[in-house]
Amino acid sequence: MKHAPPGYECPFCGIAATLPASYSRSAIVFADANVFAVLPLHYYGGIKGNCLIVPRSHYENLLEVPDSLGNDFFAATRRLAQAMLSAFGCQGISTRQHNAPAGDQDVWHYHQHVFPRYSGDGLHAGHKGVYTAEERVALAARLRAELR
Template sequence: MFNHEPPDYPCPFCLLITSGENELISRHDVVRQNERATAWVSPRWWPNNHGNVLVVPNAHYENLYDLPPAWGHAVHDLVREVAIAIRHTYDCAGVSTRQHNEPAGYQDVWHYHMHVFPRYPDDQLYNSLHLRDPVPAEARRPYVDRLRRYFDERGSLTDS
């Protein structure tokens, strides 16, 4: 239903989930993973919202229309954990989440995913486009380290 994924689509998110890497994403970017969902610092940043995180189901579902409830709950639970961690570690004023479906909805990777953005006063997130070039791993590393340290110190937030 309402699918746009081409035949034989080489899903970059499935690659990362199964411990693969490519020129844009690396296992080193993963900040949290459980049996149903994975979160990592994205290489695509917005001008004033550095270190945004992507959260995906570990099974391949193209979009919201296909996503079974149990997988959606797992993603949302991890989004919540990541949002709390970002709020505690990025010195930001808030957090926003976004999710896109189909080309007209601005979806450009054919695997369901949610963006978790740090927010700052007057950051213009919704009035700006992402940076043209992917952010290199060394620029992502401080954000990865902050989030991993936070999770290592606190454990799962969904268990409490």
């Protein structure tokens, strides 16, 4: 079942179509042939450095993602988690993913959230903040530096 409204312009498809050759001044952390990682517009619970892993091809939700992308997502998640542990000194990593309106999905392109975690960090407290463009670029640069 599709949930995107008629005429929906997918923001992740827009990013995928315009991925720069160099990410040095962007919120893109890494990209390969099938997926990319990006700092989103929002952070939660005061935890900064969270990222999204997104397929380059459009799939509305988990039910549409082909099995063949499973290894790409797992490898990207592990790679990003290792970079977060090094870059931010976090104590753990959480992932989450939402499907359909009842599952709190609000962008109609599959994506997985990856969060650096700290004891008592308040991730689930409901606070949602907005990054500045400069914060996104700086945090992405810190993660990219750990991927080298």
